[in-house]
Structures are given as C-alpha cells and as structure tokens.
Amino acid sequence: MIAKLDTAMWFLQRPTHWRHAADIARRKWLPDHDGPGEARKAQAWAAERAVPLIEVLAAIGLATPKTTLPQLPPALLEEAQGRSTRSLVKMGGAGDINLLYAATILSGARRIVETGVAYGWSSLAILAAVDGQEAARLVSVDMPYPKMKNEAFVGIVVPERLRGSWEIIREPDRPGIKKAIARVGEVIDLCHYDSDKSWWGRQYGYPLLWDALRSGGIFISDDIQDNMAFADFVAERYLNFSVTECGGKYIGIVRK
Numbered sequence: 567m568i569a570k571l572d573t574a575m576w577f578l579q580r581p582t583h584w585r586h587a588a589d590i591a592r593r594k595w596l597p598d599h600d601g602p603g604e605a606r607k608a609q610a611w612a613a614e615r616a617v618p619l620i621e622v623l624a625a626i627g628l629a630t631p632k633t634t635l636p637q638l639p640p641a642l643l644e645e646a647q648g649r650s651t652r653s654l655v656k657m658g659g660a661g662d663i664n665l666l667y668a669a670t671i672l673s674g675a676r677r678i679v680e681t682g683v684a685y686g687w688s689s690l691a692i693l694a695a696v697d698g699q700e701a702a703r704l705v706s707v708d709m710p711y712p713k714m715k716n717e718a719f720v721g722i723v724v725p726e727r728l729r730g731s732w733e734i735i736r737e738p739d740r741p742g743i744k745k746a747i748a749r750v751g752e753v754i755d756l757c758h759y760d761s762d763k764s765w766w767g768r769q770y771g772y773p774l775l776w777d778a779l780r781s782g783g784i785f786i787s788d789d790i791q792d793n794m795a796f797a798d799f800v801a802e803r804y805l806n807f808s809v810t811e812c813g814g815k816y817i818g819i820v821r822k
C-alpha cells in the first residue's frame with residue numbers, strides 16, 4: 567500500500583509523466599498481449615527468422631556479404647565499461663551496439679531518435695558512429711524508472727567528448743517521442759526503439775517513429791521476442807523486415 571502511494575507521489579510530482587500514468591491505468595482495462603504464451607510465440611517467431619548481422623545489412627542494402635563491418639573502437643568500449651561500474655543503480659541491458667554502429671555509419675544517418683537510454687550503450691554506439699559529422703543529432707527519450715533514483719546515471723557510459731550532438735528528453739515515450747521527432751526536424755534517418763517493451767507501449771511508439779522515418783530510413787527495435795508487437799506491426803503494413811539475434815535477444819530491422 568505504502569509502495570503504491572510512493573509511486574503515485576512520484577508521478578504526481580512530474581506533470582510530464584501524467585499522460586503516461588493515465589495510459590498505464592487505461593491498459594489495465596485493455597486485452598493483455600504480454601502473457602507468457604505471447605512471449606513464447608514471439609520468441610519462436612523471431613528465432614525462426616533470425617540471420618547473422620551481415621545478412622541483415624545486406625538485405626537492407628547497406629552491405630554485401632563481403633563487406634568488412636565497421637567495429638566500435640575497443641578502447642572506447644573499455645573506457646565505457648569502466649564508467650558503467652560507477653553507476654550505483656542497476657539499469658536496463660544494452661541494445662545491439664554492433665548493429666547500431668554499423669547501420670548508422672553505413673546508412674549515413676544524421677537525424678536519429680532512440681527510445682530507452684539506461685547506461686547509454688546504444689547512445690554510445692550511435693554517437694561514436696556520427697562522431698565528427700557536424701549536422702548529426704541524436705535525440706534520446708528516457709523515463710527513469712519510478713523511485714529508482716537513477717537519473718544521475720542515465721547515459722553514464724557516454725564520454726563527455728561525444729555528447730555535443732546528443733540530447734536526452736527525460737520523459738516517458740508519451741509525450742517524449744513526439745518531442746524527440748520535433749527536435750530532429752520532424753524527419754528521421756534512423757530510429758532505435760528500446761524503452762516501453764509492452765505490446766501497448768510499442769503500439770504507441772512504433773507508428774510515430776515509422777511515420778517520421780524518411781523513405782530509405784532505418785527502423786530498429788530491440789527485444790522483439792517479448793511479445794508479438796513487431797510481428798504484428800510488419801504484418802499489418804506488409805513490410806520487408808529482417809531479424810537478428812544478440813546475446814539471446816532478438817532485434818527487428820526494417821528499411822522504409
């Protein structure tokens with residue numbers, strides 16, 4: 567009871583989080599798409615379609631099977647690993663940084679939106695990929711977990727020297743995604759979805775990001791094995807998609 571009151575207070579003190587809180591309450595009345603059965607179905611769906619990263623990049627026209635993929639500098643990763651140990655709070659796991667780094671470099675993306683920062687591994691991969699590109703901009707949306715007191719550690723692995731092209735909107739996806747899209751000028755070259763992994767969360771975020779993506783832009787979603795949201799999304803829109811696996815998780819990729 568006290569924990570519930572604490573959470574309510576946490577949200578009450580943050581007006582930018584009220585719409586998210588209202589949506590979470592609304593979802594309790596909506597059909598549940600996140601049960602274990604749905605996760606099993608999504609896991610099987612993704613596993614059946616997963617191919618190696620080089621094949622994904624070839625399928626979306628960013629590489630050939632013979633392309634040597636750009637690799638994140640080992641020294642940068644080592645430095646980031648060191649910084650991550652300074653976080654006093656455990657946060658969400660990393661996206662597929664090799665995919666993000668390669669896709670950002672090979673596509674020449676400059677207007678980039680991501681949802682979900684936590685330690686900032688995906689942000690690090692994207693920012694390293696656009697390092698030195700003057701017009702490049704990454705806008706990230708991240709709502710720190712209620713009551714976790716992790717605000718100070720969000721993005722901790724990203725070094726100061728890469729932060730010039732970076733902005734974090736510290737709000738929930740609703741309304742953060744719309745604000746992020748506006749901040750990059752309403753058109754996106756590449757997006758990475760890694761925040762609210764529920765089916766209803768993705769129902770909200772995917773179409774907003776997809777609609778803002780330019781033709782030829784790259785859509786990447788992490789953890790598509792959680793539920794059937796990605797499978798439903800590509801089926802409803804008749805999209806050509808690819809799936810790859812990283813550390814036991816599956817990532818969905820679509821070129822618009």
Ligand SMILES: C[S@@+](CC[C@H](N)C(=O)[O-])C[C@H]1O[C@@H](n2cnc3c(N)ncnc32)[C@H](O)[C@@H]1O
Nearest residue numbers: 658660661682684686687688709738739761762
């Ligand atoms: C899996 S972590 C992100 C990992 C990150 N992309 C990386 O590669 O290091 C998910 C993050 O999304 C945030 N998040 C969860 N639900 C959210 C929501 N509804 N709106 C915005 N951020 C949310 C969490 O607080 C957490 O920081």
